[in-house]
Amino acid sequence: MNRRDFLKISLFTGLGVLMTGTLDFLANNLTASNLIDIAVAQGKTPSTITAAAIDALGGIGHFISKNDVVVVKPNIGWDRRPEYAANTNPEVVATLVTLCYEAGAKKVKVFDHTVNDPRRCYTQSGIAEAAEAAGANVHYIDKRKFKKVKIDGRVLKEWPLYTEALEADKIINAPIAKTHGLATLTMGMKNWMGIMGGWRGRIHQRLDESLVDIATAVKPTLVVLDAVRVLSANGPQGGRLQDVKRLNTVVAGTDQVAIDALGAAFFGIEGRDLGYVRIGHETGLGTMDLSRLRIKKIKI
Amino acid sequence: MIRNLRRTSQGLFLLIFLFLFIQTESKGADELGYPVRIFLECDPLLALSTFLSSHRIANGFLLSVILVVVTIALGRVFCGWICPFGTLHTMTGTLKKPSKKRSHTNWHKIKYYILFFVLSSSVFTAQLSGIVDPLSLLIRSLTLGIYPAVNYLTRALFDTVYATGIPGIVEVSEFFFTLAKKSILSFHQTYYVQAAGIGLLFIILLSLNFYERRFWCKYLCPLGAFLGILSRFAVLKRSVSEGCTSCGVCERICTGGAVVDESGTWKISECLYCMDCDDLCPHRAIRFGFTTNMGAVPMNLERRHLIASVFAGALAVPLLRIPPLSRTGVFTPTLIRPPGALEEREFITRCIRCGECMKVCITNGLQPTLFEAGLEGVWSPVLVPTIGYCEYHCTLCGQVCPTGAIQKLTLPQKETTKIGVAIIDTSRCLTYAYATPCIVCEEVCPTPEKAIWFERVKTTDREGNTIVMKQPHVDLHRCIGCGTCETHCPVKSKPAIYVISTGETRSQDNRALFS
Numbered sequence: 053m054n055r056r057d058f059l060k061i062s063l064f065t066g067l068g069v070l071m072t073g074t075l076d077f078l079a080n081n082l083t084a085s086n087l088i089d090i091a092v093a094q095g096k097t098p099s100t101i102t103a104a105a106i107d108a109l110g111g112i113g114h115f116i117s118k119n120d121v122v123v124v125k126p127n128i129g130w131d132r133r134p135e136y137a138a139n140t141n142p143e144v145v146a147t148l149v150t151l152c153y154e155a156g157a158k159k160v161k162v163f164d165h166t167v168n169d170p171r172r173c174y175t176q177s178g179i180a181e182a183a184e185a186a187g188a189n190v191h192y193i194d195k196r197k198f199k200k201v202k203i204d205g206r207v208l209k210e211w212p213l214y215t216e217a218l219e220a221d222k223i224i225n226a227p228i229a230k231t232h233g234l235a236t237l238t239m240g241m242k243n244w245m246g247i248m249g250g251w252r253g254r255i256h257q258r259l260d261e262s263l264v265d266i267a268t269a270v271k272p273t274l275v276v277l278d279a280v281r282v283l284s285a286n287g288p289q290g291g292r293l294q295d296v297k298r299l300n301t302v303v304a305g306t307d308q309v310a311i312d313a314l315g316a317a318f319f320g321i322e323g324r325d326l327g328y329v330r331i332g333h334e335t336g337l338g339t340m341d342l343s344r345l346r347i348k349k350i351k352i
Numbered sequence: 353m354i355r356n357l358r359r360t361s362q363g364l365f366l367l368i369f370l371f372l373f374i375q376t377e378s379k380g381a382d383e384l385g386y387p388v389r390i391f392l393e394c395d396p397l398l399a400l401s402t403f404l405s406s407h408r409i410a411n412g413f414l415l416s417v418i419l420v421v422v423t424i425a426l427g428r429v430f431c432g433w434i435c436p437f438g439t440l441h442t443m444t445g446t447l448k449k450p451s452k453k454r455s456h457t458n459w460h461k462i463k464y465y466i467l468f469f470v471l472s473s474s475v476f477t478a479q480l481s482g483i484v485d486p487l488s489l490l491i492r493s494l495t496l497g498i499y500p501a502v503n504y505l506t507r508a509l510f511d512t513v514y515a516t517g518i519p520g521i522v523e524v525s526e527f528f529f530t531l532a533k534k535s536i537l538s539f540h541q542t543y544y545v546q547a548a549g550i551g552l553l554f555i556i557l558l559s560l561n562f563y564e565r566r567f568w569c570k571y572l573c574p575l576g577a578f579l580g581i582l583s584r585f586a587v588l589k590r591s592v593s594e595g596c597t598s599c600g601v602c603e604r605i606c607t608g609g610a611v612v613d614e615s616g617t618w619k620i621s622e623c624l625y626c627m628d629c630d631d632l633c634p635h636r637a638i639r640f641g642f643t644t645n646m647g648a649v650p651m652n653l654e655r656r657h658l659i660a661s662v663f664a665g666a667l668a669v670p671l672l673r674i675p676p677l678s679r680t681g682v683f684t685p686t687l688i689r690p691p692g693a694l695e696e697r698e699f700i701t702r703c704i705r706c707g708e709c710m711k712v713c714i715t716n717g718l719q720p721t722l723f724e725a726g727l728e729g730v731w732s733p734v735l736v737p738t739i740g741y742c743e744y745h746c747t748l749c750g751q752v753c754p755t756g757a758i759q760k761l762t763l764p765q766k767e768t769t770k771i772g773v774a775i776i777d778t779s780r781c782l783t784y785a786y787a788t789p790c791i792v793c794e795e796v797c798p799t800p801e802k803a804i805w806f807e808r809v810k811t812t813d814r815e816g817n818t819i820v821m822k823q824p825h826v827d828l829h830r831c832i833g834c835g836t837c838e839t840h841c842p843v844k845s846k847p848a849i850y851v852i853s854t855g856e857t858r859s860q861d862n863r864a865l866f867s
Contacts, residue, residue, distance in 0.1 A: 131743065172714070172746070173380075175379070180380075233822070253790075253792040256790050256842070257788050258789075289797075291800025292801065
């Protein structure tokens, strides 16, 4: 071939390579947060729908980078077995751990500041076993690691928070959807009580505002709401199988307020009926107006 | 050297004992998984006194027959080779130089008087043996005083290093701290009332070894006395050959004070079978072996002193029973017994105050009484919800109780066993008296059909605004008295919701409701 042909071939090959690289780059960064805000996956297998929901958001690689130290923060608050829907589904937690490692995370930690005895909660919920099998570092709360953090919220000025949660590179909130006497519903924003130390019961007195203050301070990378089973009455502890409803759903997104607003629909109410969702919307933490969000529904 | 064999045996049994002690703790599962009460169940003194006082015997105590048979055949080898409390005395005693003087022969009798006192009062249904029994005393002292103190000290040391924040040093220290947590430390620091007193008493008993070695074993131990009586016709005996020159070495070093004079007269009931004389006799004249020769001299107990102990034991019982508690239908509101506990009168005849339930209680809520259950009930367990509540699905206390004073409950039984009932004081509940939202009690109430429900009530605040308050109510039929509401109530020093013993399933009379 002569020099002109060679240059032509090289130029087109080079452009071709450049374009696939650009397309790839565009695909990763446009399809994800710019195209889908919330993914709602429905199906019989918790691990499959969890993975599907995150895939729809752009894949785990969009949230977790190589060598990240990740905290997956499930609800392990209560001494209840998985079928009672008081704690996050162990399969959902394990799937999140596996996905994080697939994205190249250096370490994935799983913990929660429980209400009942931590040994019973971790064991009976099935979460410790499932997460450890997936390779997570599961440990009990070490009270020495609560440090007073300045929060500068509407009602919370400072509160002891768990340093391991705050010092992680990425934190994934993994709550379960349940009813709650005082809060009406407990989902993602209320789940942050699991990184609070001190006598948390006191925040009940200004609950909605306190939850917004804490949620604002934490900034999760991702929120994955477990609605495989939901507790439709006598929450947040439950204890009767007839209060558990099997919805076989997992919701994933990055807007804490929006996820809770969407979750409210599972119980027949709206986001604005929940004080902390409304206040979160007003303060700009997120939006409860689901009509303005791109929500993708997946059925498996 | 038979002494080394004996020391190995002592060490081994002490390690097994301490291992089981440390395993007496929840790991999160429903069953404990270790035979933690096996030492107590081998104890024939506890078996006998529980049988005498309650006319029942728990199945586990059949193991004590083994120790009885062993002692009848071999003498007090339990004291010399097995007893963990005895081993601790032996170890403490090594810090004292062997004395040149003879021991106080008369004091040997005291333990027999204690034994007869305790057995006599058992016949009249007062269960006092556990207070002085060595195994019960050891477990109780370790549980309530020594182990929490060791934990506190260890944690304080590691926490101090941790707080310095110096990078390399903290990592190394935390590595060892994790090891300690996995092996010898308790899951969380435990706290008990009377801890200092019980710990101090234990230290004093060990310190007696500085006065004379194995002071407790020789002079005070009622189990030793019991085994001493059983050992009267043992076939494993100490024999002295003609090589004996009456040098008196064996008499001086005798741990039990059984060798009473230079001619080597040997009181079999006092011999702890430590075999020191076998090893240390300069003329190798002493041998422990199987023989039917009657070479032993019996313990000389004065009959009138024995009768006096029996009478004292018997008279103690009515003196203990005259307070009104549970005799005349008077109930103490704060005497909340563990779930599965028998009705109070029977409970008191069976509870040996070993402290196993307090050791295993997952929330540290079970505490030793002092006088709340009367003098007779001293050191029996009581639930103190401000310290720890009764975890809904936990049945561990019934699993570890050796006498059945606390029955082992199945999970369905546990969920419906009431130990009391919760009362709301509306004069200090935030939602009633201070127009402040709360209902933490409703949130933590574990019963599936909530025993705490809330009512929406219109009320006004200080500025005159109308607000809707969620106010809690207790459903007396559903409440099981677990106390988690009291533990979590934000009015920390004086909870606005608190548990009283009324309504406890185990009592026919201590109840408020008709059905």
